[in-house]
Amino acid sequence: MSIKNNLNSIIKTLPPQVTLVAVSKTKPITDLQQAYDAGHRVFGENKIQEMTQKWEVLPKDIQWHMIGHVQRNKVKYMAEFVSLIHGVDSLKLLKEIDKQAKKYNKTIDCLLQMHIAEEETKFGLDENELHEIMNSQELQELKNIRIIGLMGMATFTEDKNQLHKEFHYLKSLFETMKTSLSEVTVLSMGMSGDYEIAMEEVSTMVRIGSSIFGARNTH
Ligand SMILES: *Cc1c(COP(=O)(O)O)cnc(C)c1O
Numbered sequence: 025m026s027i028k029n030n031l032n033s034i035i036k037t038l039p040p041q042v043t044l045v046a047v048s049k050t051k052p053i054t055d056l057q058q059a060y061d062a063g064h065r066v067f068g069e070n071k072i073q074e075m076t077q078k079w080e081v082l083p084k085d086i087q088w089h090m091i092g093h094v095q096r097n098k099v100k101y102m103a104e105f106v107s108l109i110h111g112v113d114s115l116k117l118l119k120e121i122d123k124q125a126k127k128y129n130k131t132i133d134c135l136l137q138m139h140i141a142e143e144e145t146k147f148g149l150d151e152n153e154l155h156e157i158m159n160s161q162e163l164q165e166l167k168n169i170r171i172i173g174l175m176g177m178a179t180f181t182e183d184k185n186q187l188h189k190e191f192h193y194l195k196s197l198f199e200t201m202k203t204s205l206s207e208v209t210v211l212s213m214g215m216s217g218d219y220e221i222a223m224e225e226v227s228t229m230v231r232i233g234s235s236i237f238g239a240r241n242t243h
Contacts, residue, residue: 028062030236047233050240072098096120110175111137125168140190141179173210191225
C-alpha cells in the first residue's frame with residue numbers, strides 16, 4: 025500500500041465535515057511530501073523541533089498541528105506557523121502561547137486536552153480543571169489565543185465498550201462547552217486503532233498516523 029492509497033481509503037470512510045490530521049511524527053520529509061502530493065494539507069507532529077524542521081522545507085500551505093505535550097519554553101519556536109495546538113493542559117501554557125502569538129500579531133487556536141483514559145500516564149485535565157480554566161478571569165485577558173474545542177486520547181485497549189464510554193464522556197463535555205461558546209467547534213478524538221469508534225461518538229477531527237504512514241520504529 026502507498027501513502028496515497030492509505031490516505032484515500034481512510035478519507036472515504038470519513039464524513040466530509042471531519043478533519044483528518046495526518047500524524048507524521050518520526051516520518052521522513054519524503055513521506056510527508058507524498059501525502060502532500062496526494063492533496064493532503066493537515067499534518068500533526070508531537071515534537072516542536074521536528075515540526076519546525078519539516079515546516080522549513082515543506083510547502084507553506086500546510087497546516088501544522090501540534091498534537092504532543094508542549095513544553096512552555098519551546099512555544100516560541102512554533103508560534104509563527106502553528107495552526108492548532110491540541111495538547112494544552114494549563115493556564116500557564118495558554119499564557120505563554122498568548123505571549124508568543126502576540127509577537128506575530130496573530131491568534132493561535134488551541135484545544136484543551138482532557139484526561140479520559142484509564143492509564144495514569146496520559147496527559148490531560150479533569151473536569152474540575154477544565155472548568156477552572158474556562159471560568160478564570162485570566163483567560164479573558166488572553167486576546168491572542170482562542171480555545172476552539174477539546175482533545176482526548178482513549179485507553180489503549182481493544183475493549184469497544186470502554187472506548188465508547190471514554191469518547192462519549194469527552195463528547196458530552198464538548199457539547200456542554202459548545203452551548204455557551206460559539207467559537208467551540210472542534211472535538212479531536214480518534215487515532216488509527218480507535219477512530220471508527222470515535223466517529224460513532226461524533227468526533228470532528230481524527231489524528232491518524234500509522235494507518236497512513238505505516239508503523240513507527242521510534243516514538
Ligand atoms: C501518535 C499520535 C497519534 C497517532 O497515532 P496512530 O496510532 O499512529 O494513529 C494521535 N494522537 C496523538 C496525540 C499521538 O501522539
